[in-house]
Amino acid sequence: MPRKPLSEVQIPDLNLDEDILFKSEKTKQEDNAEKIINIPLDEITDFPNHPFKIREDKAMVELSESIAKVGVLMPALVRPKEDGGYEMIAGHRRKFASQYANIETMPCIVRNLSDDEATIIMVDTNLRQRENLLPSEKAFAYKMKLDAMKRQGLRTDLTSTPLVEKLSVAELGKEYN
Numbered sequence: 001m002p003r004k005p006l007s008e009v010q011i012p013d014l015n016l017d018e019d020i021l022f023k024s025e026k027t028k029q030e031d032n033a034e035k036i037i038n039i040p041l042d043e044i045t046d047f048p049n050h051p052f053k054i055r056e057d058k059a060m061v062e063l064s065e066s067i068a069k070v071g072v073l074m075p076a077l078v079r080p081k082e083d084g085g086y087e088m089i090a091g092h093r094r095k096f097a098s099q100y101a102n103i104e105t106m107p108c109i110v111r112n113l114s115d116d117e118a119t120i121i122m123v124d125t126n127l128r129q130r131e132n133l134l135p136s137e138k139a140f141a142y143k144m145k146l147d148a149m150k151r152q153g154l155r156t157d158l159t160s161t162p163l164v165e166k167l168s169v170a171e172l173g174k175e176y177n
Contacts, residue, residue, distance in 0.1 A: 036075050038105040041095060043085045044078060047118070050088075051144060052126045054096045063093065068101035075107040077125075079118055086110065089118050090125040116148040123148075 054060070076091020086108065088095060098106045113121065123145040 034109055034111050036107055036109050039078065039086055039108045039110075040105050041099055041103070044076075044088050044095060044106075044108070045081070045085060046092060047088050047122050049144070050092060050122070052092070054093055060093065060097060060100070064097035064100040067094070067097050067103060071103070072098060072106045075109050077121065078108045078110055079113045080110060087118070089113065089122050119144050119148040 072094050074091075074094070076094055077089040078086035078091075079089060081087050089111075091106070091108070095106060
């Protein structure tokens with residue numbers, strides 16, 4: 001069989017970022033590392049099914065006044081979304097207070113997280129930092145965390161033994177008394 005001329009050979013388009021071929025391992029790690037950046041508030045969406053309500057109370061007014069004077073002192077935690085923009089993990093109240101104070105951007109830590117990792121962090125930060133939570137908010141948050149913890153322990157290969165024991169309701173109860 002005769003060979004085709006090189007001009008007739010079809011080369012598949014791999015849709016690779018050309019720069020990735022020439023980046024060092026250190027540069028690739030730096031690109032994927034956590035960063036604190038100022039992100040426009042309209043690029044940040046709320047966490048889906050966020051169980052904690054944002055109340056427009058005295059504490060919120062005080063927070064927005066503080067942000068208006070000195071800015072957001074503690075960065076929020078967000079993760080990049082596949083379709084662009086960011087999803088809020090921790091910092092919903094700071095975002096709301098920034099909007100109330102007519103601030104257009106806020107500092108955020110950008111971290112790549114799975115859905116389950118994001119859920120666990122969102123629940124933990126809110127349960128530890130918020131006061132006066134409704135029992136219904138706590139119950140829904142505990143359920144979200146427990147479901148995420150269970151999924152992290154699921155086996156995908158039935159021929160091997162699990163590397164990590166599944167976390168139980170009792171362990172979640174101990175953690176939050």
